[in-house]
Amino acid sequence: MNGLPNEPAIAARDLCKAYSGVDAVRGVSFDVAPGEVVGFLGPNGAGKTTTVRMISCFLPPTSGSATVYGVDVRSRPRDVKRMLGICPQEDNLDPDFDVLKNLLAYGRYFGIPGREIRARAERLLDFVQLGDRKKSAVQELSGGMKRRLVLARALLNEPRVLILDEPTTGLDPQARHAIWTRLRGLRATGVTVLLTTHYMEEAAQLCDRVIVVDHGRVLMDGSPASLVEREVGHTVVEAWNYEPTFAAFLGSLPGRLEEVGDRLYFYPAAGDHVERLLDERFPGQERLIRRATLEDVFLKLTGRALRD
Protein backbone atom coordinates (compact mmCIF):
# COMPACT_ATOMS: atom_id res chain seq x y z
CA MET A 1 0.00 0.00 0.00
CA ASN A 2 1.67 3.21 1.10
CA GLY A 3 5.27 3.51 2.09
CA LEU A 4 8.63 1.86 1.90
CA PRO A 5 9.76 -1.12 4.01
CA ASN A 6 11.66 0.86 6.65
CA GLU A 7 9.52 3.94 6.60
CA PRO A 8 8.34 5.19 9.98
CA ALA A 9 4.66 4.87 10.79
CA ILE A 10 4.71 8.45 12.04
CA ALA A 11 7.37 11.03 11.28
CA ALA A 12 7.11 14.50 12.81
CA ARG A 13 9.67 17.12 11.76
CA ASP A 14 9.94 20.47 13.53
CA LEU A 15 6.22 20.66 14.14
CA CYS A 16 5.10 24.08 15.37
CA LYS A 17 1.68 25.38 16.21
CA ALA A 18 0.81 28.87 17.30
CA TYR A 19 -2.73 29.87 17.97
CA SER A 20 -4.42 32.76 19.71
CA GLY A 21 -0.99 34.22 20.36
CA VAL A 22 0.37 31.15 22.16
CA ASP A 23 3.17 28.92 20.88
CA ALA A 24 1.61 25.62 21.90
CA VAL A 25 4.13 23.45 20.06
CA ARG A 26 7.64 24.74 19.33
CA GLY A 27 9.55 22.41 17.07
CA VAL A 28 8.65 18.82 17.90
CA SER A 29 10.40 16.03 15.97
CA PHE A 30 10.11 12.29 16.48
CA ASP A 31 9.59 9.01 14.65
CA VAL A 32 7.38 6.10 15.53
CA ALA A 33 8.33 2.77 13.98
CA PRO A 34 5.67 0.42 12.63
CA GLY A 35 4.30 -1.75 15.45
CA GLU A 36 5.81 0.43 18.14
CA VAL A 37 3.77 1.66 21.11
CA VAL A 38 4.89 5.15 22.01
CA GLY A 39 3.71 7.26 24.94
CA PHE A 40 3.63 11.00 24.69
CA LEU A 41 4.02 12.34 28.20
CA GLY A 42 3.83 15.84 29.56
CA PRO A 43 1.99 18.03 32.07
CA ASN A 44 -1.21 19.85 31.15
CA GLY A 45 -0.54 22.43 28.48
CA ALA A 46 2.73 20.78 27.39
CA GLY A 47 1.55 20.50 23.79
CA LYS A 48 0.68 16.79 23.73
CA THR A 49 -2.83 17.11 22.45
CA THR A 50 -1.91 19.85 19.99
CA THR A 51 0.83 17.65 18.50
CA VAL A 52 -1.47 14.67 18.29
CA ARG A 53 -4.19 16.78 16.68
CA MET A 54 -1.75 17.98 14.02
CA ILE A 55 -0.82 14.39 13.20
CA SER A 56 -4.53 13.50 13.07
CA CYS A 57 -5.20 16.33 10.57
CA PHE A 58 -7.43 18.30 12.96
CA LEU A 59 -5.07 21.24 13.14
CA PRO A 60 -2.86 22.46 10.32
CA PRO A 61 0.75 22.90 11.54
CA THR A 62 2.00 26.50 11.58
CA SER A 63 5.29 25.12 10.29
CA GLY A 64 7.08 21.80 10.04
CA SER A 65 5.66 18.60 8.67
CA ALA A 66 4.18 15.29 9.70
CA THR A 67 3.65 12.12 7.73
CA VAL A 68 1.88 8.86 8.42
CA TYR A 69 3.45 6.00 6.47
CA GLY A 70 4.96 8.60 4.20
CA VAL A 71 1.66 10.39 3.52
CA ASP A 72 1.71 14.11 4.32
CA VAL A 73 -0.95 15.30 6.75
CA ARG A 74 -1.31 18.63 5.02
CA SER A 75 -1.61 17.64 1.39
CA ARG A 76 -3.47 14.33 1.77
CA PRO A 77 -5.53 14.47 4.97
CA ARG A 78 -8.20 12.07 3.70
CA ASP A 79 -5.59 9.38 3.00
CA VAL A 80 -3.91 9.92 6.36
CA LYS A 81 -7.19 9.72 8.26
CA ARG A 82 -8.12 6.51 6.46
CA MET A 83 -5.08 4.90 8.15
CA LEU A 84 -5.74 6.29 11.61
CA GLY A 85 -7.94 5.15 14.47
CA ILE A 86 -8.52 8.09 16.78
CA CYS A 87 -9.61 7.99 20.42
CA PRO A 88 -10.16 11.61 21.38
CA GLN A 89 -9.68 12.98 24.86
CA GLU A 90 -13.26 14.25 25.07
CA ASP A 91 -16.03 11.75 24.70
CA ASN A 92 -17.71 12.50 21.38
CA LEU A 93 -19.94 9.50 20.88
CA ASP A 94 -23.13 10.36 19.06
CA PRO A 95 -25.81 10.81 21.73
CA ASP A 96 -28.51 10.67 19.05
CA PHE A 97 -27.68 7.01 18.30
CA ASP A 98 -27.58 3.80 20.32
CA VAL A 99 -24.37 1.81 20.83
CA LEU A 100 -24.50 -0.27 17.66
CA LYS A 101 -25.72 2.60 15.49
CA ASN A 102 -22.77 4.68 16.68
CA LEU A 103 -20.47 2.20 14.99
CA LEU A 104 -22.65 1.73 11.91
CA ALA A 105 -22.86 5.48 11.26
CA TYR A 106 -19.13 5.90 11.85
CA GLY A 107 -18.26 3.14 9.40
CA ARG A 108 -20.20 4.96 6.70
CA TYR A 109 -17.89 7.95 7.00
CA PHE A 110 -15.08 5.63 5.91
CA GLY A 111 -17.13 4.32 3.02
CA ILE A 112 -17.04 0.75 4.36
CA PRO A 113 -19.87 -1.32 2.83
CA GLY A 114 -22.87 -1.80 5.15
CA ARG A 115 -22.61 -5.56 5.60
CA GLU A 116 -18.89 -5.33 6.35
CA ILE A 117 -19.43 -2.55 8.93
CA ARG A 118 -22.03 -4.66 10.68
CA ALA A 119 -19.76 -7.69 10.90
CA ARG A 120 -16.87 -5.60 12.23
CA ALA A 121 -19.13 -3.74 14.67
CA GLU A 122 -20.44 -6.99 16.17
CA ARG A 123 -16.92 -8.35 16.52
CA LEU A 124 -15.55 -5.16 18.07
CA LEU A 125 -18.44 -4.82 20.52
CA ASP A 126 -17.62 -8.31 21.76
CA PHE A 127 -13.95 -7.37 21.96
CA VAL A 128 -14.71 -4.40 24.24
CA GLN A 129 -17.34 -6.40 26.17
CA LEU A 130 -20.31 -4.37 25.02
CA GLY A 131 -21.89 -7.17 22.99
CA ASP A 132 -24.96 -7.15 25.24
CA ARG A 133 -25.40 -3.36 25.16
CA LYS A 134 -26.01 -2.91 21.42
CA LYS A 135 -29.37 -1.21 21.86
CA SER A 136 -28.39 0.91 24.87
CA ALA A 137 -28.47 4.67 24.60
CA VAL A 138 -25.02 6.23 24.90
CA GLN A 139 -26.24 8.26 27.90
CA GLU A 140 -26.94 5.04 29.83
CA LEU A 141 -23.32 3.87 29.61
CA SER A 142 -20.79 4.31 32.40
CA GLY A 143 -17.60 6.26 31.79
CA GLY A 144 -15.63 3.07 31.30
CA MET A 145 -18.17 1.66 28.84
CA LYS A 146 -18.11 4.89 26.83
CA ARG A 147 -14.33 4.74 26.61
CA ARG A 148 -14.48 1.13 25.45
CA LEU A 149 -17.04 2.06 22.83
CA VAL A 150 -14.79 4.91 21.65
CA LEU A 151 -11.96 2.38 21.37
CA ALA A 152 -14.16 0.02 19.35
CA ARG A 153 -15.13 2.92 17.11
CA ALA A 154 -11.47 3.83 16.56
CA LEU A 155 -10.77 0.25 15.45
CA LEU A 156 -13.66 0.07 13.00
CA ASN A 157 -11.61 1.06 9.95
CA GLU A 158 -8.86 -1.43 10.87
CA PRO A 159 -6.33 1.36 11.36
CA ARG A 160 -2.60 0.95 10.86
CA VAL A 161 -1.96 3.60 13.50
CA LEU A 162 -4.00 4.05 16.66
CA ILE A 163 -3.93 7.46 18.28
CA LEU A 164 -5.16 7.56 21.86
CA ASP A 165 -5.43 10.90 23.59
CA GLU A 166 -5.58 10.23 27.34
CA PRO A 167 -7.48 6.97 26.92
CA THR A 168 -8.10 6.34 30.62
CA THR A 169 -8.36 9.80 32.18
CA GLY A 170 -11.19 9.90 34.71
CA LEU A 171 -11.74 6.13 34.84
CA ASP A 172 -11.79 3.98 37.96
CA PRO A 173 -9.02 1.35 38.33
CA GLN A 174 -11.22 -1.50 37.06
CA ALA A 175 -12.18 0.39 33.93
CA ARG A 176 -8.58 1.51 33.41
CA HIS A 177 -7.24 -2.02 33.62
CA ALA A 178 -9.95 -3.22 31.25
CA ILE A 179 -8.73 -0.70 28.65
CA TRP A 180 -5.09 -1.67 29.27
CA THR A 181 -5.86 -5.34 28.78
CA ARG A 182 -7.42 -4.56 25.42
CA LEU A 183 -4.59 -2.30 24.36
CA ARG A 184 -2.06 -5.00 25.21
CA GLY A 185 -4.16 -7.41 23.16
CA LEU A 186 -3.96 -5.00 20.24
CA ARG A 187 -0.18 -4.73 20.50
CA ALA A 188 0.04 -8.36 19.52
CA THR A 189 -1.73 -7.56 16.24
CA GLY A 190 1.13 -5.26 15.25
CA VAL A 191 -0.81 -2.00 15.19
CA THR A 192 1.26 1.12 15.81
CA VAL A 193 0.09 3.14 18.82
CA LEU A 194 0.73 6.73 19.83
CA LEU A 195 -0.85 7.55 23.16
CA THR A 196 -0.79 10.60 25.35
CA THR A 197 -1.17 10.24 29.06
CA HIS A 198 -0.13 11.73 32.34
CA TYR A 199 -0.41 8.48 34.17
CA MET A 200 3.16 7.25 34.40
CA GLU A 201 1.99 3.78 35.35
CA GLU A 202 0.00 3.66 32.13
CA ALA A 203 3.05 4.60 30.10
CA ALA A 204 5.22 2.07 31.93
CA GLN A 205 2.61 -0.66 31.43
CA LEU A 206 1.96 -0.14 27.77
CA CYS A 207 4.76 1.70 26.02
CA ASP A 208 7.91 0.51 24.30
CA ARG A 209 9.10 4.06 24.29
CA VAL A 210 8.11 7.33 25.88
CA ILE A 211 8.62 10.87 24.68
CA VAL A 212 8.50 13.51 27.40
CA VAL A 213 7.37 16.94 26.23
CA ASP A 214 6.97 20.23 28.02
CA HIS A 215 6.45 23.83 26.93
CA GLY A 216 5.97 22.60 23.37
CA ARG A 217 9.35 20.86 23.12
CA VAL A 218 10.65 17.31 23.40
CA LEU A 219 12.68 16.91 26.60
CA MET A 220 13.51 13.23 26.45
CA ASP A 221 12.93 10.20 24.29
CA GLY A 222 13.65 6.55 25.18
CA SER A 223 12.33 3.32 26.66
CA PRO A 224 10.74 3.69 30.10
CA ALA A 225 13.45 1.58 31.77
CA SER A 226 16.35 3.40 30.10
CA LEU A 227 14.90 6.80 30.95
CA VAL A 228 14.51 5.85 34.59
CA GLU A 229 18.03 4.45 34.69
CA ARG A 230 19.53 7.44 32.96
CA GLU A 231 17.63 10.23 34.65
CA VAL A 232 17.13 9.11 38.23
CA GLY A 233 19.03 5.86 38.66
CA HIS A 234 17.77 2.80 40.44
CA THR A 235 16.67 3.81 43.88
CA VAL A 236 14.80 6.64 45.58
CA VAL A 237 14.89 7.47 49.28
CA GLU A 238 11.87 9.32 50.65
CA ALA A 239 12.09 10.61 54.21
CA TRP A 240 9.89 12.64 56.57
CA ASN A 241 10.12 13.94 60.13
CA TYR A 242 13.85 14.42 59.69
CA GLU A 243 16.49 16.60 61.36
CA PRO A 244 18.74 19.00 59.44
CA THR A 245 21.67 16.66 60.16
CA PHE A 246 19.94 13.91 58.21
CA ALA A 247 19.43 16.17 55.20
CA ALA A 248 23.02 17.31 55.44
CA PHE A 249 24.22 13.73 55.53
CA LEU A 250 22.28 12.80 52.42
CA GLY A 251 23.57 15.96 50.77
CA SER A 252 27.11 14.78 51.33
CA LEU A 253 26.48 11.51 49.45
CA PRO A 254 26.81 11.36 45.65
CA GLY A 255 23.38 11.85 44.14
CA ARG A 256 20.60 14.40 43.91
CA LEU A 257 18.68 15.73 46.91
CA GLU A 258 15.32 17.44 46.69
CA GLU A 259 13.21 18.92 49.47
CA VAL A 260 9.48 19.21 48.71
CA GLY A 261 7.33 20.58 51.55
CA ASP A 262 7.85 18.29 54.52
CA ARG A 263 9.35 15.50 52.47
CA LEU A 264 12.90 14.76 51.38
CA TYR A 265 13.72 12.94 48.14
CA PHE A 266 17.19 11.54 47.55
CA TYR A 267 18.23 9.96 44.27
CA PRO A 268 21.58 8.24 45.02
CA ALA A 269 24.11 7.97 42.20
CA ALA A 270 24.87 4.41 43.33
CA GLY A 271 21.98 2.95 45.27
CA ASP A 272 23.41 -0.27 46.70
CA HIS A 273 24.86 0.96 49.95
CA VAL A 274 22.37 3.63 50.89
CA GLU A 275 20.06 1.39 52.87
CA ARG A 276 22.89 -0.09 54.94
CA LEU A 277 24.41 3.35 55.53
CA LEU A 278 21.13 4.81 56.72
CA ASP A 279 20.45 1.82 58.97
CA GLU A 280 23.82 2.37 60.64
CA ARG A 281 23.74 6.15 60.96
CA PHE A 282 20.05 7.00 61.36
CA PRO A 283 18.33 3.79 62.53
CA GLY A 284 15.15 5.49 63.80
CA GLN A 285 14.63 7.79 60.83
CA GLU A 286 11.22 7.44 59.15
CA ARG A 287 11.94 6.66 55.53
CA LEU A 288 11.04 4.62 52.49
CA ILE A 289 13.51 3.17 50.04
CA ARG A 290 11.91 2.23 46.76
CA ARG A 291 12.68 1.66 43.11
CA ALA A 292 12.77 4.70 40.90
CA THR A 293 9.81 5.02 38.52
CA LEU A 294 8.87 6.93 35.44
CA GLU A 295 7.01 9.36 37.69
CA ASP A 296 10.35 10.38 39.25
CA VAL A 297 11.71 11.01 35.77
CA PHE A 298 8.66 12.99 34.85
CA LEU A 299 8.85 15.20 37.93
CA LYS A 300 12.58 15.71 37.48
CA LEU A 301 12.16 16.79 33.88
CA THR A 302 9.03 18.88 34.16
CA GLY A 303 9.34 20.16 37.72
CA ARG A 304 6.83 20.17 40.54
CA ALA A 305 5.17 23.50 39.88
CA LEU A 306 1.42 23.20 39.33
CA ARG A 307 0.15 23.61 35.79
CA ASP A 308 -3.41 24.46 34.60
Added chain:
Amino acid sequence: MRSTLRNLSFRALRVWQRDADVYFTTWKTEFLPPLLEPILYVLAFGLGLGQLIHHVVYNGHALGYLEFMAPGIVAVAIMFWSFFESTFASYVRMYYQKTFDAILATPLLVEDVILGELLWATSKAMIAATIMLGVLGALGLVAWPTGLWVVPIAFFGGLLFSAIGLLFTSMVKTISQFNVPMFTIIMPMFTFGGTFFPIDILPRWALAVAWCLPLTHVAFLTRSAILGDASPHLWVSAVYVVAASLALAAVALARMKRRLVP
Protein backbone atom coordinates in the same frame (compact mmCIF):
# COMPACT_ATOMS: atom_id res chain seq x y z
CA MET B 1 -11.83 30.23 -0.44
CA ARG B 2 -10.70 28.39 -3.57
CA SER B 3 -9.32 25.49 -1.54
CA THR B 4 -12.57 25.41 0.43
CA LEU B 5 -14.58 24.94 -2.77
CA ARG B 6 -12.11 22.40 -4.10
CA ASN B 7 -12.45 20.29 -0.95
CA LEU B 8 -16.22 19.94 -1.37
CA SER B 9 -17.17 16.37 -2.16
CA PHE B 10 -20.03 13.90 -2.32
CA ARG B 11 -18.90 12.75 1.13
CA ALA B 12 -20.93 15.66 2.54
CA LEU B 13 -23.90 13.37 1.92
CA ARG B 14 -22.61 11.13 4.73
CA VAL B 15 -23.11 14.00 7.14
CA TRP B 16 -26.52 14.72 5.63
CA GLN B 17 -27.34 11.03 6.08
CA ARG B 18 -26.36 11.14 9.76
CA ASP B 19 -28.71 14.03 10.45
CA ALA B 20 -31.46 12.46 8.36
CA ASP B 21 -31.11 9.16 10.26
CA VAL B 22 -31.65 10.96 13.56
CA TYR B 23 -34.66 12.79 12.11
CA PHE B 24 -36.34 9.74 10.63
CA THR B 25 -35.95 7.60 13.75
CA THR B 26 -38.31 10.08 15.39
CA TRP B 27 -40.32 10.95 12.28
CA LYS B 28 -43.69 10.60 13.98
CA THR B 29 -42.97 13.56 16.23
CA GLU B 30 -40.88 15.39 13.64
CA PHE B 31 -43.72 15.36 11.09
CA LEU B 32 -46.28 16.66 13.55
CA PRO B 33 -45.44 20.39 13.49
CA PRO B 34 -45.56 20.84 9.68
CA LEU B 35 -48.79 18.81 9.60
CA LEU B 36 -50.54 20.70 12.35
CA GLU B 37 -49.19 24.19 11.78
CA PRO B 38 -51.09 24.90 8.54
CA ILE B 39 -54.26 23.41 9.97
CA LEU B 40 -54.01 25.68 13.02
CA TYR B 41 -53.33 28.75 10.89
CA VAL B 42 -56.17 27.94 8.52
CA LEU B 43 -58.54 27.44 11.44
CA ALA B 44 -57.43 30.59 13.26
CA PHE B 45 -57.32 32.80 10.22
CA GLY B 46 -60.27 31.21 8.47
CA LEU B 47 -62.61 31.17 11.46
CA GLY B 48 -61.17 34.20 13.24
CA LEU B 49 -59.32 36.88 11.33
CA GLY B 50 -60.96 35.89 8.03
CA GLN B 51 -64.30 37.01 9.48
CA LEU B 52 -62.89 40.54 9.87
CA ILE B 53 -60.93 40.72 6.62
CA HIS B 54 -63.01 39.23 3.84
CA HIS B 55 -60.57 39.80 1.08
CA VAL B 56 -57.34 41.55 0.19
CA VAL B 57 -56.25 43.11 -3.06
CA TYR B 58 -53.24 41.25 -4.34
CA ASN B 59 -51.56 41.59 -7.72
CA GLY B 60 -54.47 43.67 -8.99
CA HIS B 61 -57.30 41.33 -8.00
CA ALA B 62 -59.36 40.57 -4.91
CA LEU B 63 -58.47 37.43 -3.05
CA GLY B 64 -59.98 35.70 0.02
CA TYR B 65 -57.74 36.37 3.05
CA LEU B 66 -57.15 32.69 3.66
CA GLU B 67 -56.06 32.12 0.04
CA PHE B 68 -53.68 35.04 0.35
CA MET B 69 -52.22 34.07 3.70
CA ALA B 70 -51.81 30.28 3.22
CA PRO B 71 -48.77 30.48 0.86
CA GLY B 72 -47.20 32.94 3.34
CA ILE B 73 -47.08 30.34 6.09
CA VAL B 74 -45.28 27.94 3.74
CA ALA B 75 -42.64 30.60 3.04
CA VAL B 76 -42.31 31.28 6.77
CA ALA B 77 -41.88 27.54 7.39
CA ILE B 78 -39.07 27.38 4.81
CA MET B 79 -37.31 30.18 6.70
CA PHE B 80 -37.89 28.93 10.24
CA TRP B 81 -37.05 25.27 9.67
CA SER B 82 -33.79 25.90 7.87
CA PHE B 83 -32.71 28.76 10.12
CA PHE B 84 -33.39 26.84 13.34
CA GLU B 85 -31.65 23.75 12.05
CA SER B 86 -28.48 25.56 11.01
CA THR B 87 -28.33 27.67 14.17
CA PHE B 88 -29.54 25.96 17.34
CA ALA B 89 -29.39 22.37 16.07
CA SER B 90 -26.05 22.72 14.28
CA TYR B 91 -24.60 24.54 17.28
CA VAL B 92 -25.68 21.74 19.61
CA ARG B 93 -24.04 19.19 17.32
CA MET B 94 -20.90 21.27 16.98
CA TYR B 95 -20.43 22.56 20.53
CA TYR B 96 -22.24 20.29 22.97
CA GLN B 97 -22.29 16.93 21.23
CA LYS B 98 -18.87 17.26 19.52
CA THR B 99 -20.42 15.48 16.56
CA PHE B 100 -18.27 17.41 14.10
CA ASP B 101 -15.11 16.40 15.96
CA ALA B 102 -16.07 12.75 15.78
CA ILE B 103 -16.73 12.99 12.04
CA LEU B 104 -13.45 14.81 11.43
CA ALA B 105 -11.53 11.79 12.73
CA THR B 106 -12.67 9.99 9.55
CA PRO B 107 -11.71 10.71 5.92
CA LEU B 108 -14.25 13.53 5.86
CA LEU B 109 -12.97 17.10 5.85
CA VAL B 110 -14.37 20.20 7.51
CA GLU B 111 -15.89 21.23 4.17
CA ASP B 112 -17.85 17.99 3.98
CA VAL B 113 -19.24 18.53 7.46
CA ILE B 114 -20.32 22.11 6.79
CA LEU B 115 -21.86 21.34 3.41
CA GLY B 116 -23.64 18.34 4.92
CA GLU B 117 -25.11 20.55 7.64
CA LEU B 118 -26.22 23.15 5.07
CA LEU B 119 -27.87 20.51 2.91
CA TRP B 120 -29.59 18.93 5.86
CA ALA B 121 -31.01 22.26 7.09
CA THR B 122 -32.17 22.84 3.51
CA SER B 123 -33.77 19.41 3.45
CA LYS B 124 -35.71 20.15 6.62
CA ALA B 125 -37.18 23.22 4.95
CA MET B 126 -38.09 21.10 1.92
CA ILE B 127 -39.71 18.37 4.01
CA ALA B 128 -41.76 20.90 5.97
CA ALA B 129 -42.80 22.84 2.86
CA THR B 130 -43.81 19.65 1.05
CA ILE B 131 -45.93 18.40 3.96
CA MET B 132 -47.59 21.78 4.31
CA LEU B 133 -48.23 21.90 0.58
CA GLY B 134 -49.99 18.55 0.88
CA VAL B 135 -52.15 19.77 3.76
CA LEU B 136 -53.06 23.01 1.99
CA GLY B 137 -53.76 21.00 -1.17
CA ALA B 138 -56.14 18.75 0.75
CA LEU B 139 -57.90 21.89 1.98
CA GLY B 140 -58.29 23.06 -1.62
CA LEU B 141 -55.93 26.01 -1.27
CA VAL B 142 -53.35 25.01 -3.92
CA ALA B 143 -53.44 25.45 -7.69
CA TRP B 144 -51.95 22.43 -9.44
CA PRO B 145 -49.55 21.72 -11.05
CA THR B 146 -47.87 25.10 -10.44
CA GLY B 147 -48.00 24.36 -6.71
CA LEU B 148 -45.20 21.81 -7.24
CA TRP B 149 -42.80 24.69 -7.85
CA VAL B 150 -42.81 25.02 -4.05
CA VAL B 151 -40.33 22.13 -3.87
CA PRO B 152 -37.47 23.81 -5.79
CA ILE B 153 -38.36 27.14 -4.18
CA ALA B 154 -37.97 25.44 -0.79
CA PHE B 155 -34.57 24.13 -1.89
CA PHE B 156 -33.10 27.51 -2.76
CA GLY B 157 -35.03 29.36 -0.06
CA GLY B 158 -33.96 26.72 2.47
CA LEU B 159 -30.33 26.98 1.36
CA LEU B 160 -30.51 30.76 1.66
CA PHE B 161 -31.83 30.76 5.23
CA SER B 162 -29.61 27.88 6.37
CA ALA B 163 -26.60 29.78 5.02
CA ILE B 164 -27.68 32.86 7.01
CA GLY B 165 -28.11 30.64 10.06
CA LEU B 166 -24.73 28.94 9.66
CA LEU B 167 -23.09 32.32 9.24
CA PHE B 168 -24.29 33.17 12.74
CA THR B 169 -23.27 29.72 14.01
CA SER B 170 -19.76 30.60 12.87
CA MET B 171 -19.84 33.75 15.02
CA VAL B 172 -21.75 33.19 18.26
CA LYS B 173 -19.94 32.50 21.51
CA THR B 174 -22.94 31.12 23.37
CA ILE B 175 -26.16 29.57 22.17
CA SER B 176 -28.25 32.42 23.61
CA GLN B 177 -26.60 34.86 21.21
CA PHE B 178 -28.80 33.43 18.47
CA ASN B 179 -31.47 35.71 19.91
CA VAL B 180 -29.75 38.60 18.14
CA PRO B 181 -30.28 37.43 14.54
CA MET B 182 -33.58 35.90 15.61
CA PHE B 183 -35.05 39.25 16.63
CA THR B 184 -33.18 41.59 14.31
CA ILE B 185 -33.42 39.58 11.08
CA ILE B 186 -35.78 36.63 11.26
CA MET B 187 -38.70 38.16 13.17
CA PRO B 188 -38.76 41.36 11.06
CA MET B 189 -38.92 39.17 7.96
CA PHE B 190 -41.65 37.07 9.53
CA THR B 191 -43.76 40.16 10.14
CA PHE B 192 -42.85 42.35 7.14
CA GLY B 193 -41.85 39.84 4.48
CA GLY B 194 -45.12 39.72 2.58
CA THR B 195 -46.49 36.88 4.64
CA PHE B 196 -49.58 38.17 6.42
CA PHE B 197 -50.51 41.22 4.34
CA PRO B 198 -49.74 42.41 0.80
CA ILE B 199 -46.73 44.66 1.13
CA ASP B 200 -48.06 47.08 -1.54
CA ILE B 201 -50.04 48.79 1.20
CA LEU B 202 -46.82 49.81 3.00
CA PRO B 203 -45.45 53.36 2.64
CA ARG B 204 -42.88 53.70 -0.14
CA TRP B 205 -39.78 53.56 2.05
CA ALA B 206 -41.03 50.53 3.95
CA LEU B 207 -41.88 48.85 0.68
CA ALA B 208 -38.33 49.40 -0.54
CA VAL B 209 -36.99 47.84 2.67
CA ALA B 210 -39.37 44.92 2.39
CA TRP B 211 -38.14 44.11 -1.13
CA CYS B 212 -34.59 43.87 0.18
CA LEU B 213 -35.55 41.07 2.58
CA PRO B 214 -34.96 37.53 1.32
CA LEU B 215 -38.24 36.28 2.76
CA THR B 216 -40.20 38.78 0.63
CA HIS B 217 -38.85 37.12 -2.49
CA VAL B 218 -39.30 33.60 -1.20
CA ALA B 219 -42.89 34.46 -0.17
CA PHE B 220 -43.57 36.07 -3.54
CA LEU B 221 -42.34 32.97 -5.39
CA THR B 222 -44.20 30.60 -3.08
CA ARG B 223 -47.43 32.55 -3.36
CA SER B 224 -47.21 32.73 -7.15
CA ALA B 225 -46.67 28.95 -7.29
CA ILE B 226 -49.49 28.09 -4.90
CA LEU B 227 -51.98 30.52 -6.46
CA GLY B 228 -50.89 29.67 -10.00
CA ASP B 229 -50.28 33.34 -10.55
CA ALA B 230 -47.70 34.27 -13.18
CA SER B 231 -46.26 37.72 -12.67
CA PRO B 232 -43.80 39.37 -15.06
CA HIS B 233 -41.48 40.15 -12.14
CA LEU B 234 -41.11 36.55 -10.98
CA TRP B 235 -37.71 36.12 -12.61
CA VAL B 236 -36.25 38.96 -10.51
CA SER B 237 -37.14 37.15 -7.30
CA ALA B 238 -35.97 33.82 -8.72
CA VAL B 239 -32.58 35.28 -9.62
CA TYR B 240 -32.37 37.00 -6.22
CA VAL B 241 -33.06 33.80 -4.27
CA VAL B 242 -30.78 31.54 -6.33
CA ALA B 243 -27.89 34.00 -6.39
CA ALA B 244 -28.20 34.94 -2.72
CA SER B 245 -28.44 31.31 -1.63
CA LEU B 246 -25.31 30.24 -3.51
CA ALA B 247 -23.29 33.31 -2.50
CA LEU B 248 -24.28 33.08 1.18
CA ALA B 249 -23.61 29.34 1.21
CA ALA B 250 -20.06 29.99 0.00
CA VAL B 251 -19.53 32.67 2.65
CA ALA B 252 -20.99 30.47 5.39
CA LEU B 253 -18.65 27.65 4.37
CA ALA B 254 -15.60 29.88 4.55
CA ARG B 255 -16.61 31.40 7.90
CA MET B 256 -17.44 28.07 9.49
CA LYS B 257 -14.15 26.64 8.30
CA ARG B 258 -12.36 29.48 10.03
CA ARG B 259 -14.21 28.74 13.24
CA LEU B 260 -13.58 24.98 13.14
CA VAL B 261 -9.91 25.07 12.08
CA PRO B 262 -7.96 27.46 14.30
